[in-house]
Amino acid sequence: MSRFALIARKLGGARWLSPLLLLAVLEFGSRSGLIPERTLAAPSQVIATLWAMVLSGELADNLFVSFLRILFGLTIGITVGVVLGLVAGLSRQGEVAVDPIMQIKRTIPTLALTPLFIVWFGIGETPKVALIAFASIFPVYLNLYGGIRGTDLRLLEGARSLGLSRAAQIWHVILPGALPQLLVGLRYSLSVAVLVLVVAEQINATAGLGYLINNARDFMRTDIILVCLMVYAVLGLAADGLVRAIENRALAWRPAIVAQ
Template sequence: MSSSVLVRTDVASAPAVTGTGPERHRPPGPGWRQRVAPLRRLTGLVAVFLLWQVGASAGWLGSTTPSPAEVVNAAGELIGSGELQHHLGVSLARVAKGLAIGLAVGLVLGLAAGLLRLAEDVIDAPIQSLRMLPHLALVPVFIIWFGIGETSKIALIAIGPIFPLYLNVLHGIRGVDERLVESARSCGVTRLGLILRVILPGALPQILVGLRQALGIGWLSLVVAEQTATTAGVGFLMNDAREFLRTDVIFVVLVIYALLGLFTDLFVRLIERRALAWRRGFTGE
């Protein structure tokens, strides 16, 4: 009798379970914060443009600073004449070639130094020494080496992204928990499987951070590269506008540079969201 009472008491005091197993573990739907997140991210840009409009209209930014409406009109004129598309295409080709070289070199050097101690001993000291040089000040050197043509511009764009990507790849690999590596080895994972399944996934967050930094430096290098002996590109468009005192066109180019950097960063963040969907990190409150 006492055992039956005890069993009933335990059953009565147990928490009620509702729904089947899959229903109980169904992830909650997106909250209102996630639904309004895209709009919330635009508020900063909208505030900047509003302050720009107010400051230009009130004369706080100088008498020659155009308003956003005037910049939009100038952009419409350039698009209508086909100039903007032509110069933008030239600049995108330059930065694509430079980034392809710089990112590939930085990734290969970072992987070699991170995975092999011998490679780190050989590579790290020269890379750290070159990293201290302001690469944007190497324009005269590249002109001496490669001339004033496209090669010097692409070389300047390529040299900048190497260093941040190298550092982040190296420290991302060395930041992988050694216990995970030892556990994989004890399970019989081969060296290639260890790299592909443990080390690179563990280093991927840091690698993507380095990619974001490298792409930003690539756009900055493009701005400097197109300021010297250029006959096409958005930098040439800016120089030409400066000669004719077209401040509205100058601001069109500045906005283009800013938007290109923003879209590139958003693209990398999209890759990060997809590639790191397995990771549960703190996302803020």
């Protein structure tokens, strides 16, 4: 085995080679002047800026503000999505009342509501949280609604033959069967919430990752912009990892989960 192959194996396989090669090309381009600093900072400069922001506490303070925004927005959005999904999924009357409105909501781009939310809520924290909440409702609603309506009829017939009441059927059969779909919706909601956070924090922010990006844009600090984008990416990955952890625990009864 060649020395190059041994290095690749230690790095975790060939999948890491292309990203590392790209970083090397960017570093060379920046250091040689082929890529101006105002266009794209060198990877080494981005790492140095990240370390400086961590040591100064600037990154942690602004990250905490962004985290609170996404936490409040998601809490509201997921709660509303679950309630509406239960109403529409468990009742024909609820479906008639809720689903048409949710389908209309689906066709409206969330970010297009930004000017309207500013008119309604001003330019403080409320429109930022409201945008995140509005965007995170539909994935949870749609997947929970689909999961409930996709419950195996044979399971319901078995529950009825055992004498389970309607409430017991919902608790012991319908909701556990819909849980995998709900977690899929939760994963989508978390991803969408991070994306909307990027735009929401451009609304007259005085703190947060978006605030850092706006200031960096004014001073053409591409290194700070890239640091904030990296943090956004980490937030998305952390959110997805959180849902995966919940899946592994909540869906331990599924063969596919046990096999992992």
